[in-house]
Amino acid sequence: MTRQIAHHLPDAMLRGYCAGTLPEAFDLVVASHISLCDECRARMHAFDAVGGALLDQADEAELSEDSLAATFRLIEGIDVEKAKAEETPPPATSGVLPAPLRSYVGGDLDAVSWKRVGGGVSQAILPVEGDASVRLLRIPGGVEVPDHSHSGSEMTLVLAGAFSDAAGRFGPGDVEMADDDVTHTPIAEPGEDCICLAATEAPLRFSGLLPRLAQKVMRI
Numbered sequence: 200m201t202r203q204i205a206h207h208l209p210d211a212m213l214r215g216y217c218a219g220t221l222p223e224a225f226d227l228v229v230a231s232h233i234s235l236c237d238e239c240r241a242r243m244h245a246f247d248a249v250g251g252a253l254l255d256q257a258d259e260a261e262l263s264e265d266s267l268a269a270t271f272r273l274i275e276g277i278d279v280e281k282a283k284a285e286e287t288p289p290p291a292t293s294g295v296l297p298a299p300l301r302s303y304v305g306g307d308l309d310a311v312s313w314k315r316v317g318g319g320v321s322q323a324i325l326p327v328e329g330d331a332s333v334r335l336l337r338i339p340g341g342v343e344v345p346d347h348s349h350s351g352s353e354m355t356l357v358l359a360g361a362f363s364d365a366a367g368r369f370g371p372g373d374v375e376m377a378d379d380d381v382t383h384t385p386i387a388e389p390g391e392d393c394i395c396l397a398a399t400e401a402p403l404r405f406s407g408l409l410p411r412l413a414q415k416v417m418r419i
């Protein structure tokens with residue numbers, strides 16, 4: 200199934216994923232997006248190819264003067280369309296959760312242990328190593344997520360439904376990156392529950408008193 204994905208992974212996230220330097224929480228969001236998105240999967244293979252070639256070059260005693268030029272030729276030579284065509288599609292799944300996520304949840308959406316956090320919103324915090332946390336969020340259609348800003352990066356992948364905020368509309372497969380100075384109020388599109396996977400680098404700061412209480416309950 201080809202999804203209409205409008206918002207993709209930033210290069211920095213893909214590079215970090217290939218290099219294995221991302222916290223597990225962000226790795227999971229990247230892996231989940233890649234399993235849904237042909238384009239980012241092809242870009243990931245391109246980064247892998249360049250990374251491997253650079254390592255091969257580094258093995259040679261000295262980098263020659265034109266090694267940089269050679270690297271650029273290598274990058275230019277990567278044909279994303281061809282890589283996409285050669286790519287074996289991942290096994291088709293009929294559920295909502297992509298394969299990388301299912302192993303964390305122990306199944307599809309019906310295996311998730313949701314905890315209500317107020318305003319009709321539910322969440323399930325997933326077990327990961329490191330400071331960054333990752334959670335599944337279920338926001339009823341038409342409901343607003345409390346105004347919050349970040350003291351670190353947040354990466355959100357939509358799995359079902361859609362939400363909108365100042366940055367645009369995010370539907371299934373779309374990724375939104377938000378960093379420190381962004382205060383945003385995502386609103387779930389009316390009609391369907393919005394199911395998201397969100398990785399957060401550091402605690403969120405909610406703006407009002409009530410959301411601060413919610414923050415305590417939500418452990419974010």
Ligand SMILES: [Zn+2]
Binds near residue numbers: 207208236
């Ligand atoms: Zn993508």
